[in-house]
Amino acid sequence: MKNIKNQHPLPLNQIRIHDVFWQKHLDLVKKEIIPYQWAAINDQVPGAEPSHSMENFRIAAGLSEGEFHGVVFQDTDVAKWLEAVAYSLSCRPDPELEATADEVIGVIGRAQCPDGYINTYFTLKEPEGRWTNLMEGHELYTAGHLMEAAVAYYQATGKRAFLDIMCRFADYICETFGPNEDQIHGYPGHQEIELALVKLYQVTGIRRYLEEARYFIDIRGAAPNYFLEERKKPGFKQIFTEFKNYRPDYSQSHLPVREQTAADGHAVRAVYMYCAMADLAAEYQDQELLDSCIRLWNNMVEKRMYITGGIGSSGISERFTTDYDLPNANNYSETCASIGLALFGLRMARLQNDAGYIDIVERALYNTILDGIALDGKSFFYVNPLEVWPDNCMEGTSMGHVKPVRQKWFGVACCPPNVARTLASLGQYIYSADSDSLYLNLFISNEADAVVGDAALKIRVKTRFPFEGQVKIHVQADAPAEKTIAVRIPDYAREAKLKVNGQAVSLSAEKGFVRLRRVWSDDTLELTFSIPPRFVRANPNVREDAGKVCIMKGPLVYALEETDNGSRLASLYVDTRAPLLEHFEPELFGGVAVIEAKGLKISEKGWEDNRLYAENEPALEPVTLKAIPYAYWGNRTPGEMLVWMKEKL
Amino acid sequence: MKNIKNQHPLPLNQIRIHDVFWQKHLDLVKKEIIPYQWAAINDQVPGAEPSHSMENFRIAAGLSEGEFHGVVFQDTDVAKWLEAVAYSLSCRPDPELEATADEVIGVIGRAQCPDGYINTYFTLKEPEGRWTNLMEGHELYTAGHLMEAAVAYYQATGKRAFLDIMCRFADYICETFGPNEDQIHGYPGHQEIELALVKLYQVTGIRRYLEEARYFIDIRGAAPNYFLEERKKPGFKQIFTEFKNYRPDYSQSHLPVREQTAADGHAVRAVYMYCAMADLAAEYQDQELLDSCIRLWNNMVEKRMYITGGIGSSGISERFTTDYDLPNANNYSETCASIGLALFGLRMARLQNDAGYIDIVERALYNTILDGIALDGKSFFYVNPLEVWPDNCMEGTSMGHVKPVRQKWFGVACCPPNVARTLASLGQYIYSADSDSLYLNLFISNEADAVVGDAALKIRVKTRFPFEGQVKIHVQADAPAEKTIAVRIPDYAREAKLKVNGQAVSLSAEKGFVRLRRVWSDDTLELTFSIPPRFVRANPNVREDAGKVCIMKGPLVYALEETDNGSRLASLYVDTRAPLLEHFEPELFGGVAVIEAKGLKISEKGWEDNRLYAENEPALEPVTLKAIPYAYWGNRTPGEMLVWMKEKL
Known part of the structure; x- marks a missing residue:
């Protein structure tokens, strides 16, 4: 008997997505x-x-x-x-x-x-x-x-x-x-x-x-x-001058992988490797390798990941740096790295049967990965900062890698096709299955033909997630079959309730999944939870985010744009005691929930004389802040963008 | 008759410094x-x-x-x-x-x-x-x-x-x-x-x-x-690979100097050039060139200079970037660039007869330039950040250029000898003279033999500046002579009073100098002003400093160090309504005024579970902050350092 169990995705051609968001x-x-x-x-x-x-x-x-x-x-x-x-x-x-x-x-x-x-x-x-x-x-x-x-x-x-x-x-x-x-x-x-x-x-x-x-x-x-050693050989030819002083941790070759304890080096290299490690742990029943995966995952998501699911905080070398080092304006957070994070998290969720991994996968998909591509599909972000001042994104400086608008294509064009293949294979993230159970990981409207062991189930999911927290799941079995259907209860869900065929059932989730075992024939599940907009803070060891908050709704991270809030976004304070107001704008970005907050803005009053430094007392003006999903920033007039706002304490 | 007048320094060998600070x-x-x-x-x-x-x-x-x-x-x-x-x-x-x-x-x-x-x-x-x-x-x-x-x-x-x-x-x-x-x-x-x-x-x-x-x-x-053009010639050999995509603005060669309006490109190159422009404006009576100098100076000090007198905010290319772009943690602010700033400012002060330039020269001397060298004279900073997290200063990343401790020597060793020659020639900054006037620019105890036109004056300056604001100036003329002695009234001086031979005189400064014309023989001037510690804020367009304050006393910028304040300095708020307390510590750094402030610190309470992001309300604990002069940071146990503190609003 296997100690390390694994689940598999449903074949892509068995899933038809028709989702309000995606x-x-x-x-x-x-x-x-x-x-x-x-x-x-x-x-x-x-x-x-x-x-x-x-x-x-x-x-x-x-x-x-x-x-x-x-x-x-x-x-x-x-x-x-x-x-x-x-x-x-x-x-x-x-x-x-x-x-x-x-x-x-x-x-x-x-x-x-x-x-x-x-x-x-x-x-x-x-x-x-x-x-x-x-x-x-x-x-x-x-x-x-x-x-x-x-x-x-x-x-x-x-x-x-x-x-x-x-x-x-x-x-x-x-x-x-x-x-x-x-x-x-x-x-x-x-x-x-x-x-x-x-x-x-x-x-x-x-x-x-x-x-x-x-x-x-x-x-x-x-x-x-x-x-x-290789570079000492006669005839060795350097390809990239920036690798003159090569550090093995850059390519995760500073230690055998089983001895590595922190997510180090080039972020895409790291997560692609972790994916293979997870695969091999399952194939070879290799607990030691799985333990490495858990250790590296935990270091990454507990110490080195942006709230957007971005990873790799150094603009130079596209790499991980140190614990809690998460600068917002000059970071890298390559789109491809978040794709790798999602691929690794999906594998870990399947190996560990734990929806906590999916919380992170979903965060990457709804934020950094989607941010990688324009709403018209024609331009792309390689780098995904959390704070942008277009004026500063100057070639030949420390900010040269940050682009304030999506680019048409890149000389090194890993990200655009990587986003394309991720969107095209989104179905693989929705379900996991083994011979006895079907897991619903993500709330995306779709119809699927699922083979679960000896049973064939037709699944129909309907939802307006992430804007609303109602998910209707219809299960139709070819022949009645006793199986487990597990539905993820995400970490941000409030007041979650579940009905089976209209009857409320007690909801107790284990490792983030509520598991329903019964003989399925023609049944309807209704999961409802509330996903009000909320303020989220970072661990106080994240120096760049100390004293700041971020607005989220479900998995969506929200951002302020200059178009809605004027310039000098860094001069804004948000009042976290005032309620967040949400409304749906059907015309904006093809339909989106926007969020309003109350706040204050440091005025330029008193600074008319062009002084750079002075003893002026700060003057604050009341303002209303309007936030949009981070993934959609940069789809209107180019301007400033900000995720982490100062909190008025 | 010359339209552009100029002053000259006193010869170095005519000045004997014996100063409490220097x-x-x-x-x-x-x-x-x-x-x-x-x-x-x-x-x-x-x-x-x-x-x-x-x-x-x-x-x-x-x-x-x-x-x-x-x-x-x-x-x-x-x-x-x-x-x-x-x-x-x-x-x-x-x-x-x-x-x-x-x-x-x-x-x-x-x-x-x-x-x-x-x-x-x-x-x-x-x-x-x-x-x-x-x-x-x-x-x-x-x-x-x-x-x-x-x-x-x-x-x-x-x-x-x-x-x-x-x-x-x-x-x-x-x-x-x-x-x-x-x-x-x-x-x-x-x-x-x-x-x-x-x-x-x-x-x-x-x-x-x-x-x-x-x-x-x-x-x-x-x-x-x-x-x-040069690089197109046959046989051209690139020396530095980083100049593959050379931008002429890097070397201020994108436009004729008379058409340049902003301090652009490599900071040291820029200020060394501006020095020559100022010299040539005087030698050739070239008003157009002087106008360029004024324009470039103003752009630099009103838009692109750190409060410490540091310039060049990009870690890549050691260069100026854009207006108000002054990141604190990953900046460059090369020691040599501030030396060049001081040299340029001194020339401008002499050309324009304006102590406002000296305010900036003094800021550079007392902060970034002095920061460049350890108290034991044996190690040096090339890069002068305003915020340091030693853990993040990792080779091969965007922070690789920032060193949390001074280095013994550098492969590219421009800064250490440049600091040495600046200290050795400090005398040139103290006085300016022309045939009719002697200007006291800096408050540094010294004795000098000054030739002012046909008069020979012995000057004796005694002060405990910058710790105290009393300056005694004794003037002894070989033969009684009618001359102007001008004393700088710095922009930070409060309640300035002047006595001549014990008699209060009305103090009216013009372009930052109070000018005393009289027949000098054996006279004593006493300038007193108060220099209480003060909170200084940055123009709200400086995004990195929005909502922050800095403590200064006279020209000295103060900084928090981990040694005195624990780690996580970014989690501190300073209460600007509470008074700043100052006391002199004779044992610290060879004698220094330290400043205490009241504040609050974001606690780690509620974050014990290793989560990176959560809805936890921020918990604040009262703390007392202790600040030391920026120039002396990094002379004790290595640790975090912070100049711009969050302000509790």
Whole structure:
């Protein structure tokens, strides 16, 4: 018997979402993002930095002539586009799109070297450099994204061509990296392939892929440090000048992963690795590895995470720093890092059967991840600050990485396609299942066909969450079946009540789930809870937030924008004794609950003489503050934005 | 008749300082700093980054063998040491030290190329690179520092050897750079030589040096940009990778200087240039240039200066950013930049006959500049933040440039010798004179022999400033003489009163000076003012300081340290309605006034469960705050430091 149990998601093509909150974003995937990103990877977006990524593949395939352009991981733009396409096809068939994707896959196949290797940078530009710079070369990272895309495409279409291409590459990688003397004892500078190899194993059943993932995880951080040794070899060529003084903690290779106790280094690298660790803990029943995951998760969410689910607080190196170091204006909080956080949290929720993880996953999805993309689906945030003064976001300074408006595309374009694939695969977050139970994690209106062990259940969820706290769940069994249906009671829910077929039942949640065991045939659950807007404070050790509050409603973090509140948002105090007022604005951002608060603003009175410092007493003026969901800031006239407001004590 | 009048300092060797506040710092120059820096430039400080700068000169002189080590401007370490030695010798003769300096000068002479050129980097390492990379090469900057040292050494000792060496170099530079077709139409990437050439002109009377300074100032920023053109030339070799995307505003070459309206770019470059502009405005009676100086000064001190007199708020590129952008924790505020600010302000005060400039000069001297050096004279701050959390100052992150403790020496060691030469030449700031008037700028106990036109006055100043506001000035004329003695009334002085020979006189200050015209023979002035500790606030447009206050006493900015106030300084509120209490602690920092305030601290109560975010109401505990002068922070147990405190409203 297994000690570490695991749950699985429902297949994406068994879930049809039609949700008041998410629908407009999901619709963009097919209508805007996938076509836009297709244009982007084909360099057809005017004014955007050219990606050149499709052209690189065409050149490598012998279908075009020219030179490689872009960075070492440019291929991942194509991989992530394909993965988004795959998820989109899972939910909404589209023969034309599928034909385009098939063509791209054909090009990738032709760009594959006879030994299975795929990477247009090293094939076209640095053929002698293959595997010589694992620290920076991103070959294994790129391979991982292609593998994830291949798995998703196989699951969506049943077509094996891409999967076979990537199995050939995986076979070559398994031969190349491993413990034997004739193998390289290295591991990726940017983790990603580990979780991809687990997926490849899960769809193909080929166990060596799983073992290779474990090899990469277990060898990581062994002494002497691989990356520091690698750079001493003759002919080693530095790719990124900023890595001249490479610190192994940057890539979580300062210690074996089982000995790591804090979320350190580059945030995306970290969370992608943690995902693989969680997967391997389940596959190998590895309690020690699971304990590491719990430790790292706890450090991350209890000491190093923004209230928006953002992680990685240093603008330099996109990395974690130290406990409680969460600057709001010059942070990084990369969109991709929050995607990784959500992926890791989802795995932990399934391994630990604990909705507390979902609280964090939901926080990341509704705030930083959604913030990553404009309402029109055409521009993107890479960096997600909690406080923005557009005037300060000046190139060549400490604020140069912060953009006050979403950008069309990026030279390093990991985030836009990563958001696309996340939206396209949102269904995976909604349910978890094992042979006996179905878990409803998120309150998103949908219809799903759920296989729970030997039972087939049709589930219909209807809600106006996160604006309202009523969730109707209709369960229809093909044949009456005794199963557990577990519904998450989120940490912010107040006065939660549950009715089964109109009858109130006592609600006792365990690890955040209320579990209902019964014979299901044609039943209705009604969960109601209240989600009034609320003031939230940070642990007083978070120096940047001391004396400040933030407004939340359910999982939504709210922010002030200059458009609604004038400039100098830092001069505002919010009166936390006055009630928060909420109303729904159907025209704003496609329909949204806005929140009003009472406050005070430091006046400029007395400062008319241009003095910078003076003994003037502060003059305060009463104001009404209007807050909108953080995820939607920057969709109107550009201006200041603020999440953490000063509290009038 | 001149429209732009100018004043001059008294010669350093005519001023003997013996001051309650400054003496302990000045004593360090001869006793600690000069010997320590001598050891440093000779690589004899254990644990410090080696400078190699003397060895580079010895190698270039043919006296030693080996390779150049260090950065392109490594020679300036030696130049600044010599300049500090020169100022020290002005006040305190020391034949042994002078003999050592003479030897160094001999080495420099032997390292000079036959054409006059001096620069060990380009002589030893890149002989073909001379003048090919003005943007980064620092050849003219290094030449400027050597010229300044030569002028100071000549003034201190009357010896011409060094001056002659530097005149040969200056002659070569004048031949090389200029408007003629066979000359280079370039200018320094780092300004400094401009003000040095003016000094060289002032002691030698050789007018081409002054004209060359004007050439460099006037050609700067002409289109097309010299630096952007230069890098297109075949064989151009980048020195610093961070300048790959060079922005001309970084070096104030984005516009001709007369068209610049804001203090932009690298802060030290900017203020060194402004100094030369002020000098040239006076020498050439150039009102347009003076107007530029006034405009740039005003922008700087009204929009872009820390309360400590720090400038350059971006940790990346050590540069100015935008108006009112003054982050406290991750700023730069380089010690050298404040030195340049003081030098520029002093020139402006003399040109404009306005003590308002001295208020700023004094602020820089008593805070950021003095902060640059430890009380034992052996360690230094390059970066001067206003808020420090030692835990966050982590290499490889956005906070990596901030050091929570002073460092022994730096690879790029501009600041330590720059502080040394500033302390050694403190006398130049105390008085200004013209043929009819003597101005007392700073309240520093001293005796001086002042020549004012045809009169010789012995001045004796006695004060316990900045701890107390009584200043006794005794004036003894060799022969009775009608002159004006002007005494500064600083902006922070309260209830100022003036007595002449025991008789109260009405005190009316004009542009910050009270001017007393009389026949002086043997007279005593007594200025008394009160300088109670006070709360100072920032303009509400300074977002980082909104809702905060700072404690000052006279020119001294005060700071909280963890040693006195525990950790989590950001959780403190100060009660500005309660009085500030002051007392003198004779044992602390060699004697200092400390200030106590009443306040509140956000408690950790309710946060015992490790949650990062919660709805907990804030709990406040009453506390007493103890503040010490900012300049002295970091001289005890390392810990947090805070200047701007939250105000309890």
